[in-house]
Amino acid sequence: xxxxxxxxxxxxxxxxxxxxxxxxxxxxxxxxxxxxxxxxxxxxxxxxxxxxxxxxxxxxxxxxxxxxxxxxxxxxxxxxxxxxxxxxxxxxxxxxxxxxxxxxxxxxxxxxxxxxxxxxxxxxxxxxxxxxxxxxxxxxxxxxxxxxxxxxxxxxxxxxxxxxxxxxxxxxxxxxxxxxxxxxxxxxxxxxxxxxxxxxxxxxxxxxxxxxxxxxxxxxxxxxxxxxxxxxxxxxxxxxxxxxxxxxxxxxxxxxxxxxxxxxxxxxxxxxxxxxxxxxxxxxxxxxxxxxxxxxxxxxxxxxxxxxxxxxxxxxxxxxxxxxxxxxxxxxxxxxxxxxxxxxxxxxxxxxxxxxxxxxxxxxxxxxxxxxxxxxxxxxxxxxxxxxxx
Numbered sequence: 465x466x467x468x469x470x471x472x473x474x475x476x477x478x479x480x481x482x483x484x485x486x487x488x489x490x491x492x493x494x495x496x497x498x499x500x501x502x503x504x505x506x507x508x509x510x511x512x513x514x515x516x517x518x519x520x521x522x523x524x525x526x527x528x529x530x531x532x533x534x535x536x537x538x539x540x541x542x543x544x545x546x547x548x549x550x551x552x553x554x555x556x557x558x559x560x561x562x563x564x565x566x567x568x569x570x571x572x573x574x575x576x577x578x579x580x581x582x583x584x585x586x587x588x589x590x591x592x593x594x595x596x597x598x599x600x601x602x603x604x605x606x607x608x609x610x611x612x613x614x615x616x617x618x619x620x621x622x623x624x625x626x627x628x629x630x631x632x633x634x635x636x637x638x639x640x641x642x643x644x645x646x647x648x649x650x651x652x653x654x655x656x657x658x659x660x661x662x663x664x665x666x667x668x669x670x671x672x673x674x675x676x677x678x679x680x681x682x683x684x685x686x687x688x689x690x691x692x693x694x695x696x697x698x699x700x701x702x703x704x705x706x707x708x709x710x711x712x713x714x715x716x717x718x719x720x721x722x723x724x725x726x727x728x729x730x731x732x733x734x735x736x737x738x739x740x741x742x743x744x745x746x747x748x749x750x751x752x753x754x755x756x757x758x759x760x761x762x763x764x765x766x767x768x769x770x771x772x773x774x775x776x777x778x779x780x781x782x783x784x785x786x787x788x789x790x791x792x793x794x795x796x797x798x799x800x801x802x803x804x805x806x807x808x809x810x811x812x813x814x815x816x817x818x819x820x821x822x823x824x825x826x827x828x829x830x831x832x833x834x835x836x837x838x839x840x841x842x843x844x845x846x847x848x849x850x851x852x853x854x
Contacts, residue, residue, distance in 0.1 A: 491566030492798055495532075496539045497791065499524070500559035502552060502570035503594060505544040511776065512572035516595050517542070520569055520780035522767045523816070527788055534796035541565060547572070549579035556580050560587040567591065567803065569783055574598040574616075574645050584609055590804055592787055595779040597721075598648055602829050608800075610807055610829045612782040612815060612822050614747035616645060619721045620652030622745040622835035622850070623693055627718055628660035629851035633691050637666035637684035639677070639704055640695035649695045649720055665689050670700055677707040685713045694719040702732030705739060715741035718837075724748065725775040726838060726845045739840050743848070747835045748778055749819045751845040760817045782818035782832060789813050789822075 491498035501520075505513040524538045532538065541563045543555035552571070559565045567590040571577035577596040584591045585606045593601060593611035597619065602611045614622075627636060636657065640646040657664060666687035668680040681704065684692055692708075694701050694717055701723045708715070723729055723744045730739040750756040752773050764777045771777075786807065791798070793806035810831070813822035820832035836850045 490800060491564050492536070495536055497533070497536050497798070498539045498541060498563070498565045499787075500541050500543065500563055500565035500568045500570065500589075501594070502543040502545045502555040502559060502568065503572045504547040505542065507546040507548075509547045509573065512547070512595065513544075515771065515774065515776040516572050516779045517570075518768050518771060518780075519764060519777045520594065520784040522764045523781055523784035523788065525767045526763060533788065533791045534798070536798075543570075545571075545573065545576050547576055549576045552576035552580045553583045556583045556587060560589050565589060566798075566800070567787070569780070569787060570594050571596045571601075572779075574601070574648075575643070577601050578644070581606065581609065588800065590800055590807070592783040594783060598644060599830075600644075600648075605827060605829050608804060610783075610786070610824060610831060612786050612818065612820075612831045613779070614721065614818075614820070614832055614835050615830050616648035617652040618830075618833040619745050619747070619835055620649035620695070621656055622837070623649070623695075623718050623720060624653045624656035624660070626743065626745070626837050626851060627657065627691055627693060628662060630691055630716060631852065633662060635663045635665040635687065635689050637668065637687060637689035637692040638664055638695065639668045639670050639680045639684065639692060641672055641697065641700065642669045643672070646695045653693060653695070670696055670704065672697065673699060675703060677704040678711070680704065681707045681711050681713050685711060691716050691718060693717075694723070696720070697722050698725060698729050699732060702729050702738075705729070705733045705742060709733075709738050717742045719744040721745045721747055721835065724838065726840055728774075730840065736840065736843060742840065744838050745835050746838045746847070747819055747832065748775070748817050750817070750847060751775070751838070752777060753844075757817055778817040781816035782820075782822065785814040785816045786810060786822045786824075786831060 501517050503513040528537045545552035545555045569592045572595045574596040578598045591609045597616040599615045599617050666684040724746050790806040794802040808826050810824050815822050820834045822831040824831045839848050
């Protein structure tokens with residue numbers, strides 16, 4: 465073999481080797497695509513870990529059972545963030561640089577995910593939010609960061625729109641947690657109420673996991689409010705509703721989407737009598753036990769038959785459907801650039817159990833912005849629309 469031919473062979477081998485190495489680093493092989501998950505797998509909020517992740521995994525498992533995507537099966541690796549900012553940042557780094565994932569589908573604690581935004585951007589790995597809602601995670605747009613979970617600002621707008629539609633509401637009270645999650649909702653709620661000509665007559669803070677809401681309830685009552693917005697987490701909503709009934713504050717009460725598991729809130733408060741005038745914003749189409757949700761409930765239980773079916777079971781599904789559709793659209797010669805391009809091209813795409821159609825563009829990576837309201841009717845959670853029922 466001549467020196468020139470030998471050099472050509474060596475060069476070709478180097479190119480092929482580099483190409484294979486690059487593909488491996490991207491989490492792609494001839495027959496697998498590696499997806500990384502992170503979330504609070506341990507700790508006091510681990511409820512938002514595997515129960516949420518498993519909804520997405522159920523979607524992916526169904527795809528695998530049907531043969532995968534362009535001949536590749538989806539493979540999963542998991543890292544624990546424990547709902548902690550430093551641990552979330554470390555989890556992202558491990559997934560990208562140690563586990564060598566193609567992309568990440570993760571994040572249930574808004575603060576921890578938001579604190580990881582710069583690491584996610586620098587990693588270059590496509591990232592789909594699992595269920596975190598802070599707008600600052602996906603806005604301003606970062607090339608590789610997407611969400612199909614309704615952002616907090618749109619959740620707040622859904623609440624405000626509903627309150628403005630309630631007959632004869634002139635003054636309202638707000639009871640809110642004191643954190644970035646609540647602030648993101650309030651930044652949308654306050655101007656929307658002002659535009660509707662509704663006065664915020666009482667504006668109360670409620671610390672997470674406090675056991676008494678007497679002050680907040682009495683202040684709202686003294687202000688003569690016609691409705692109360694609850695920008696709090698489920699345990700806190702239960703405490704407020706319990707004390708509201710105790711002191712005769714009758715509502716209506718309008719809760720954020722964090723409270724979608726309304727029957728659990730009712731149970732914590734003390735029973736259905738505490739939620740008779742209680743409405744909650746939802747970015748899911750129907751509750752998990754509704755006939756309309758049977759396709760997704762059956763899917764979850766098919767792959768996780770021993771797990772409790774709950775509202776959290778649906779949270780990760782919309783992002784999984786968007787990822788699957790984009791992987792298909794990107795074609796067999798997959799890389800991150802083509803995948804991101806495919807995500808940016810999704811329009812009116814599948815959202816599974818979510819109350820939206822998934823639409824992204826290069827200028828907008830918040831793919832699901834719509835919400836509506838749920839109430840408890842005859843002991844069951846029931847969708848009632850975006851405005852006060854006639």
